[in-house]
Amino acid sequence: MKTGRVATYFKLPKLSYRVWRVWRRDEDVFMKTYKANFIPPLLEPLFYLLGLGFGLGAFVQPQEGLPYIVFIAPALVASSMMTSSFFECTYGSFVRMYYQKTFDAIIATPLSLEEVIAGELLWGATKSFINSSIVLVVILLLGLAYSPFFLLILPLSFLVGLFFAAIAMCFTAITPNIDSFNYPTILFTTPMFILSGTFFSISALPEAVQVIANLFFPLTHAVALTRALAVGRLSTRLLLNLSWLLVTTPFFFVLSINLMKKRLIK
């Protein structure tokens, strides 16, 4: 009986091409105001690069052999993957689910709830791709990313985005109300933003925290991969980072869909 209950959280969803109908809906909304949507992801990293890279960076010794500003620039690309997809599938999905009743409207058509949630997750991953690509262009123009491997950051941003979208959707499935999203933001994304090898090498952290960062902070892996690709420092260690994401993403993808089913289909 007990194993049966656990299994319901990991039941494989039945998905079809209709997932893209949901993705198209979200994309239509985005494209309506695309000019306004491009400005914030363009400006935010500039502030960090100015303040932390040029300003604070003048006092900081090189990290992992890279000038400070070169060290943090790819991390800003990686954190924008996290924040954009996480925001999209927490606040964005919650508004569509709860306030706009968009999911209710869609499941009255041939689409299933599983397909609706999968479409939302793919859109979250797409937002990661869009926003982080903007940041990537900025750092390329500033000469802060210089390896041709930077092209691989584009597919990576989709994978990382899908991971954070799925984590976000799990929170959306269990949150009592929209204000409660403050908790995963304060307890999950903010510490990761600071402690995942973004602004200083994680080797500076106490060993125990390093272990936690490697095991439980997905951003650590996203940052390591993005940085390696931006400056062209490939190593076999990156396969571990990539494997971590490749294993956990489908896990949370399936879990988030089943949690949403539990929330919405009584």
Next chain:
Amino acid sequence: MHSQVLIEAKGLTKKFGELLAVDNINFQVFKGECFGLLGPNGAGKTTTMKMVNCVLPLTAGKLTVAGMEVAEQARDIKKMTGVAPQEDNLDPDFTVFHNLIVYARYFDIPKAEAQKRADELLKFVQLEEKRNVLIDQLSSGMKRRLILARALINEPQILILDEPTTGLDPQARHLIWDKIRSLQKQGVTIVLTTHYMEEAAQLCDRTVIMDNGKIIEEGSPGELIKKHVGEEVLEVAYDEEVLNFLRNAFPDARLDVVNDRIQVFSNQPRGVFTQILSKFNFKAAMIRDANLEDVFLKLTGRRLRE
């Protein structure tokens, strides 16, 4: 008259935790009719509709639409069904027209065909002038009409209308009624829930009355009125003496006192009340036709529902 059963529920039951929302009900909807689910708030009407629309799983029983089981062929059933829900779930991010286009996409309707249908439907519900306006600029009546248009985008054989005119002014309500009638004429089978008895009397060929998750009565509005409240109702201002007098005058009639008025329901043929009014002069007396609301209140009581 009707032969083909389109929707059939047998022992249909829905529980939410301990709450028994729909309690072992049976009903049939025939092709081409307008079928009304009536009942006070919380009777289980919307829950029943959501099971027919395949978005709520059944707890027990059997429910088929066009011969298909809702649990097994949800997609096929949803393809042939149009739904106008009670709450406004139009997409506020899009214009009136684009709402229809995006919805058409969920049904795999090709773009050119969707645009053609959207324009026709906007004409049908008289919203052509609002074509390029955002949803929050529509009145509630316009929103209801757009929801109706959206429910028709897939040219459904079955149209599910959950409280289609709640909160509308009389003009908007009559327009919606008009559209529902014209759809029925085109052969669409209509299932509607309402707690407006006038609406049910106007539109429905057959109705079932639900209360506390059970079906407590079914029949055409005319049959139900005749069976439960007779043809005419006498109403007079409340007075103790008059009440006693009327009790003696109509020993087998039902007398209710509501809002300082006495209502007398009689199973006797038309004319008995006219006779008595010609002899006695009661205060504020009137004779009116019995209606479905009288039936409804008789069967479901006057207690307020949450």
